[in-house]
Amino acid sequence: MTLQGKTIAILIAPRGTEEPEFTKPREALLAAGATVTVIGLEAGEAETVNNDLDPAGRYLVDKAIDDVSASDFDGLVIPGGSVGADKLRGSEAVVKFVRDFFQQAKPVGVICHGPWTLVEADVVKGRKLTSFPTVKTDIRNAGGEWVDEEVVVDKGLVTSRNPKDLPAFCAKIVEEFAEGRHPDQARSA
Numbered sequence: 001m002t003l004q005g006k007t008i009a010i011l012i013a014p015r016g017t018e019e020p021e022f023t024k025p026r027e028a029l030l031a032a033g034a035t036v037t038v039i040g041l042e043a044g045e046a047e048t049v050n051n052d053l054d055p056a057g058r059y060l061v062d063k064a065i066d067d068v069s070a071s072d073f074d075g076l077v078i079p080g081g082s083v084g085a086d087k088l089r090g091s092e093a094v095v096k097f098v099r100d101f102f103q104q105a106k107p108v109g110v111i112c113h114g115p116w117t118l119v120e121a122d123v124v125k126g127r128k129l130t131s132f133p134t135v136k137t138d139i140r141n142a143g144g145e146w147v148d149e150e151v152v153v154d155k156g157l158v159t160s161r162n163p164k165d166l167p168a169f170c171a172k173i174v175e176e177f178a179e180g181r182h183p184d185q186a187r188s189a
Helices: 019-031 082-089 092-103 115-120 133-141 163-179 183-187
Strands: 007-012 015-018 035-040 044-050 054-061 075-078 108-111 151-154 157-160
Touching: 007 019, 015 019, 015 082, 019 035, 019 044, 019 054, 019 075, 019 108, 019 163, 035 044, 035 054, 044 082, 075 092, 075 115, 075 163, 082 092, 082 115, 092 108, 092 115, 092 183, 108 115, 108 163, 115 133, 151 163, 157 163
Parallel strands: 007 035, 007 075, 015 044, 075 108, 108 157
Antiparallel strands: 044 054, 151 157
């Protein structure tokens, strides 16, 4: 399956995004031929973590959130990490960016604590998804159906629970991004 000609955005917090949940999807998308743009709260570098606290890698932020639009991309990946996901959902610009992907019926892949941004964007109502277990009450309170499965696909939204699910998550985001727009996604946003 090829993503040649597709441009995918991947979000990263200034510090706190879970290392493998950022690097593995990025690697899978690049290997499938996509152009991947790293989007952060600000330009410069961002530092990932392992197990929410231990410093991991440093990555260049290609564009700041204030300089992009969902219309510039064919899909979006939101990694987890409780600290990073919390920082991302606290940004009004990130929340609007995420919501716009749903309104434009574009595929979105979200893992671990990343669904917090979906809750903030008010796009989980009536959807089936998974996440790290501590996020399930937030998803249910926002009207979503939380399930404990390795990977869940609902109208172009791909979700997984944690780094152990990354092989299935990465395969499924490549598949969904290759399919392109999902008209049902816009109807439920």
